[in-house]
Amino acid sequence: MGKISIFDQAKKEGRTILTEFESKRILKQAGIPVVETKLAKTQKEAVSLSQKMGFPVALKIASPDVIHKSDSGGVKLSLNNMTEVRKAYDEILKKVKKQYARAIVHGVSVQKMARPGTEVIVGISKDPQFGPVIMFGLGGVFVELLKDVSFRVIPVERRDAQEMIEEIKGYPLLQGYRGKEPANIPALVETILKVSKLIEENPRIRELELNPIFAYRDKAIAVDARIILEKD
Numbered sequence: 280m281g282k283i284s285i286f287d288q289a290k291k292e293g294r295t296i297l298t299e300f301e302s303k304r305i306l307k308q309a310g311i312p313v314v315e316t317k318l319a320k321t322q323k324e325a326v327s328l329s330q331k332m333g334f335p336v337a338l339k340i341a342s343p344d345v346i347h348k349s350d351s352g353g354v355k356l357s358l359n360n361m362t363e364v365r366k367a368y369d370e371i372l373k374k375v376k377k378q379y380a381r382a383i384v385h386g387v388s389v390q391k392m393a394r395p396g397t398e399v400i401v402g403i404s405k406d407p408q409f410g411p412v413i414m415f416g417l418g419g420v421f422v423e424l425l426k427d428v429s430f431r432v433i434p435v436e437r438r439d440a441q442e443m444i445e446e447i448k449g450y451p452l453l454q455g456y457r458g459k460e461p462a463n464i465p466a467l468v469e470t471i472l473k474v475s476k477l478i479e480e481n482p483r484i485r486e487l488e489l490n491p492i493f494a495y496r497d498k499a500i501a502v503d504a505r506i507i508l509e510k511d
Contacts, residue, residue, distance in 0.1 A: 286483055286508065289343070292383070295485070295508040296343045300388045302504040306489070309477040311470060312500045314393050320386040322368045328389040329364045335392040338367045340375050344382035346505075351378050357392055364389075393502055396493030397452055397462050401470055403433065403478050403487045411478050415440075415471060417449040418491035425449070433475045440471035453494065462494035470499055485509045 285301050297305070303313040315332060318341055319325035329336045340353030348354045352374030355367035368387055375382060400418035405411050409432045416428030429446040431439050444450065444467055455461030470492065478484055486507040492499050 286481075289508060290511060292343075294343045294383075295510055296346065297506040297508065298341045298343055298385055298388075299339060299348075299504055300341045300385065302487075302506040303501070305481075305506060306477070306501060306504055309473055311473050311477070311489075312466075312498065313504065314500055314502050315391045317389050318386045319368070319389050322365055325368045325387055325389055326361050326364050329358070329361065332389065332391045334359050336364065337390045337392055338364065338371060339388045339390065340371050341385040341388045342375065342379070342382050343385075344379055345375055351375055390502075393493050393500060396460065396495045396499075398491035399453075399462070399467065399494050399499075400428070400488065400490040401474050401492060402489065403474065403484070405485055406432075413443075413471065413475055413478070415443040415467075416447050417452070421449070422490065433478050435471060435475045437468060437472060440468040440475075443471060444468065460496050463496060463498055466497075466499040467492075467494060470501075483508050 285305060289297060300316055300318050303316050306313050317328045319328055335357045338355045339348050345351055345353055353371050358364050358367055371387055398419035400416050400422050402414045403411055411433040412430055413433050413435060414428050414430050416422055417425060427447045427449050429443040431443055444464060453462040484506055488505045489501040490503055492501045
Protein backbone atom coordinates (compact mmCIF):
# COMPACT_ATOMS: atom_id res chain seq x y z
CA MET A 280 0.00 0.00 0.00
CA GLY A 281 1.67 3.27 -1.11
CA LYS A 282 1.29 6.76 0.31
CA ILE A 283 -1.44 7.77 -2.10
CA SER A 284 -3.44 4.58 -1.61
CA ILE A 285 -3.37 4.97 2.19
CA PHE A 286 -4.74 8.51 1.86
CA ASP A 287 -7.31 7.44 -0.71
CA GLN A 288 -8.41 4.46 1.37
CA ALA A 289 -9.03 6.75 4.34
CA LYS A 290 -11.00 9.15 2.12
CA LYS A 291 -13.04 6.26 0.74
CA GLU A 292 -13.91 5.20 4.28
CA GLY A 293 -14.84 8.76 5.22
CA ARG A 294 -12.19 9.13 7.93
CA THR A 295 -9.42 11.61 8.60
CA ILE A 296 -7.48 9.69 11.25
CA LEU A 297 -4.87 7.18 10.12
CA THR A 298 -3.94 4.25 12.32
CA GLU A 299 -0.45 4.09 13.80
CA PHE A 300 0.38 1.28 11.37
CA GLU A 301 -0.72 3.39 8.37
CA SER A 302 1.13 6.43 9.72
CA LYS A 303 4.35 4.47 10.09
CA ARG A 304 4.05 3.13 6.55
CA ILE A 305 3.94 6.69 5.24
CA LEU A 306 6.82 7.79 7.44
CA LYS A 307 8.97 4.85 6.42
CA GLN A 308 8.38 5.62 2.75
CA ALA A 309 9.49 9.19 3.47
CA GLY A 310 12.79 7.88 4.85
CA ILE A 311 11.96 8.56 8.50
CA PRO A 312 13.18 5.70 10.75
CA VAL A 313 10.35 3.96 12.64
CA VAL A 314 10.24 0.94 14.91
CA GLU A 315 9.57 -2.25 12.95
CA THR A 316 5.78 -2.64 12.92
CA LYS A 317 3.59 -5.31 11.29
CA LEU A 318 -0.18 -5.75 11.22
CA ALA A 319 -1.73 -8.95 12.56
CA LYS A 320 -5.35 -9.74 11.77
CA THR A 321 -5.47 -12.94 13.81
CA GLN A 322 -3.98 -14.20 17.05
CA LYS A 323 -1.98 -16.81 15.13
CA GLU A 324 -0.54 -14.12 12.88
CA ALA A 325 0.44 -12.01 15.91
CA VAL A 326 2.34 -14.95 17.39
CA SER A 327 4.08 -15.69 14.08
CA LEU A 328 5.15 -12.06 13.58
CA SER A 329 6.41 -11.87 17.16
CA GLN A 330 8.58 -14.93 16.65
CA LYS A 331 10.05 -13.52 13.44
CA MET A 332 10.81 -10.14 15.05
CA GLY A 333 12.20 -11.62 18.22
CA PHE A 334 10.99 -10.93 21.74
CA PRO A 335 10.23 -8.70 23.53
CA VAL A 336 7.44 -7.14 21.46
CA ALA A 337 4.56 -4.72 21.95
CA LEU A 338 0.97 -5.16 20.73
CA LYS A 339 -1.27 -2.17 19.96
CA ILE A 340 -4.81 -1.92 18.66
CA ALA A 341 -4.96 -0.77 15.03
CA SER A 342 -8.16 1.24 14.74
CA PRO A 343 -8.88 4.72 13.36
CA ASP A 344 -11.64 5.02 15.99
CA VAL A 345 -9.34 4.46 18.99
CA ILE A 346 -7.07 7.48 19.39
CA HIS A 347 -6.00 6.99 23.01
CA LYS A 348 -4.84 3.40 22.71
CA SER A 349 -3.33 3.07 26.20
CA ASP A 350 -6.36 4.52 28.00
CA SER A 351 -8.65 1.98 26.34
CA GLY A 352 -6.49 -1.03 27.20
CA GLY A 353 -5.33 -1.25 23.61
CA VAL A 354 -1.60 -1.48 24.35
CA LYS A 355 0.48 -4.31 25.82
CA LEU A 356 4.22 -3.83 26.24
CA SER A 357 7.27 -6.02 26.86
CA LEU A 358 5.73 -9.35 25.84
CA ASN A 359 8.41 -12.00 26.19
CA ASN A 360 6.94 -15.20 24.75
CA MET A 361 4.16 -16.73 22.64
CA THR A 362 1.85 -17.29 25.63
CA GLU A 363 2.00 -13.62 26.60
CA VAL A 364 1.31 -12.55 23.00
CA ARG A 365 -1.75 -14.81 22.72
CA LYS A 366 -3.15 -13.50 26.01
CA ALA A 367 -2.41 -9.88 25.13
CA TYR A 368 -4.04 -10.17 21.69
CA ASP A 369 -7.29 -11.47 23.18
CA GLU A 370 -7.31 -8.92 26.01
CA ILE A 371 -6.75 -5.99 23.66
CA LEU A 372 -9.65 -6.92 21.38
CA LYS A 373 -11.93 -7.69 24.31
CA LYS A 374 -11.31 -4.37 26.07
CA VAL A 375 -11.48 -2.25 22.96
CA LYS A 376 -14.69 -3.84 21.68
CA LYS A 377 -16.24 -3.35 25.12
CA GLN A 378 -15.49 0.39 25.09
CA TYR A 379 -15.85 1.00 21.36
CA ALA A 380 -18.52 -1.40 20.17
CA ARG A 381 -18.77 0.24 16.74
CA ALA A 382 -15.05 0.81 16.19
CA ILE A 383 -13.50 -0.26 12.91
CA VAL A 384 -10.64 -2.58 13.85
CA HIS A 385 -7.96 -3.30 11.26
CA GLY A 386 -6.20 -5.73 13.56
CA VAL A 387 -3.40 -5.50 16.11
CA SER A 388 0.02 -4.08 15.31
CA VAL A 389 3.04 -6.05 16.44
CA GLN A 390 6.10 -3.95 17.20
CA LYS A 391 9.63 -4.74 18.22
CA MET A 392 10.32 -3.23 21.65
CA ALA A 393 12.98 -0.55 21.34
CA ARG A 394 15.47 0.00 24.10
CA PRO A 395 14.81 3.23 26.02
CA GLY A 396 16.53 6.39 24.83
CA THR A 397 16.14 10.13 25.35
CA GLU A 398 12.56 10.87 24.34
CA VAL A 399 11.86 13.74 21.94
CA ILE A 400 8.86 14.82 19.90
CA VAL A 401 8.45 16.15 16.37
CA GLY A 402 5.01 17.37 15.38
CA ILE A 403 3.24 19.53 12.84
CA SER A 404 0.00 21.47 12.87
CA LYS A 405 -1.55 24.05 10.57
CA ASP A 406 -1.75 27.64 11.75
CA PRO A 407 -4.58 29.71 10.18
CA GLN A 408 -2.14 32.54 9.45
CA PHE A 409 1.22 30.88 8.81
CA GLY A 410 0.19 27.48 7.46
CA PRO A 411 2.11 24.30 8.45
CA VAL A 412 4.24 24.76 11.56
CA ILE A 413 6.73 22.18 12.85
CA MET A 414 7.54 21.61 16.52
CA PHE A 415 10.47 19.96 18.31
CA GLY A 416 10.96 19.28 22.00
CA LEU A 417 11.43 16.77 24.77
CA GLY A 418 8.93 13.96 24.26
CA GLY A 419 6.96 11.39 26.24
CA VAL A 420 5.43 12.79 29.43
CA PHE A 421 7.82 15.76 29.34
CA VAL A 422 6.04 17.47 26.45
CA GLU A 423 2.90 17.98 28.57
CA LEU A 424 4.72 18.53 31.85
CA LEU A 425 7.46 20.93 30.75
CA LYS A 426 6.16 22.24 27.40
CA ASP A 427 9.80 22.63 26.39
CA VAL A 428 9.36 23.03 22.64
CA SER A 429 10.46 25.17 19.70
CA PHE A 430 8.62 26.04 16.48
CA ARG A 431 9.34 26.97 12.87
CA VAL A 432 7.18 27.59 9.81
CA ILE A 433 7.52 24.91 7.11
CA PRO A 434 9.60 24.57 4.97
CA VAL A 435 12.66 24.49 7.21
CA GLU A 436 16.31 24.49 6.21
CA ARG A 437 19.09 22.54 7.92
CA ARG A 438 20.12 25.60 9.94
CA ASP A 439 16.53 26.02 11.18
CA ALA A 440 16.37 22.40 12.31
CA GLN A 441 19.67 22.70 14.17
CA GLU A 442 18.50 25.89 15.91
CA MET A 443 15.18 24.27 16.91
CA ILE A 444 17.08 21.53 18.72
CA GLU A 445 19.52 23.90 20.43
CA GLU A 446 16.76 26.30 21.55
CA ILE A 447 14.99 23.99 23.97
CA LYS A 448 15.90 24.17 27.66
CA GLY A 449 16.44 20.40 27.68
CA TYR A 450 19.24 20.60 25.09
CA PRO A 451 21.89 19.58 27.70
CA LEU A 452 20.02 16.25 28.05
CA LEU A 453 20.60 15.64 24.34
CA GLN A 454 24.30 16.37 24.80
CA GLY A 455 24.70 13.65 27.44
CA TYR A 456 23.94 15.41 30.73
CA ARG A 457 25.52 13.70 33.78
CA GLY A 458 26.65 10.62 31.95
CA LYS A 459 23.40 10.06 30.05
CA GLU A 460 23.82 8.67 26.54
CA PRO A 461 24.06 11.66 24.16
CA ALA A 462 21.62 11.94 21.28
CA ASN A 463 22.73 11.86 17.66
CA ILE A 464 21.93 15.50 16.81
CA PRO A 465 22.49 15.09 13.03
CA ALA A 466 19.93 12.23 13.03
CA LEU A 467 17.38 14.50 14.76
CA VAL A 468 18.11 17.27 12.23
CA GLU A 469 17.45 14.80 9.39
CA THR A 470 14.17 13.72 10.99
CA ILE A 471 12.97 17.33 11.21
CA LEU A 472 13.97 17.99 7.58
CA LYS A 473 12.25 14.85 6.31
CA VAL A 474 9.05 15.61 8.21
CA SER A 475 9.09 19.13 6.74
CA LYS A 476 9.50 17.71 3.23
CA LEU A 477 6.73 15.13 3.82
CA ILE A 478 4.30 17.90 4.76
CA GLU A 479 5.31 20.03 1.76
CA GLU A 480 4.65 17.12 -0.58
CA ASN A 481 1.41 16.04 1.12
CA PRO A 482 -0.82 19.04 1.89
CA ARG A 483 -3.61 16.63 2.84
CA ILE A 484 -1.84 16.05 6.17
CA ARG A 485 -3.32 18.38 8.79
CA GLU A 486 -1.55 17.08 11.89
CA LEU A 487 1.40 14.77 12.48
CA GLU A 488 2.99 13.67 15.73
CA LEU A 489 6.00 11.47 16.37
CA ASN A 490 6.03 10.92 20.12
CA PRO A 491 8.20 9.55 21.39
CA ILE A 492 11.21 9.43 19.17
CA PHE A 493 14.00 7.57 20.96
CA ALA A 494 17.26 9.42 20.46
CA TYR A 495 20.41 7.33 20.80
CA ARG A 496 24.11 7.92 20.32
CA ASP A 497 24.02 6.42 16.82
CA LYS A 498 20.48 7.10 15.55
CA ALA A 499 16.95 8.34 16.22
CA ILE A 500 13.84 6.20 15.71
CA ALA A 501 10.12 6.94 16.03
CA VAL A 502 8.31 4.58 18.39
CA ASP A 503 4.78 6.00 18.07
CA ALA A 504 3.18 8.02 15.27
CA ARG A 505 -0.10 9.69 14.44
CA ILE A 506 -1.32 11.38 11.26
CA ILE A 507 -4.60 13.28 10.83
CA LEU A 508 -5.78 14.36 7.38
CA GLU A 509 -7.69 17.41 6.20
CA LYS A 510 -11.43 17.05 5.83
CA ASP A 511 -12.40 17.04 2.17
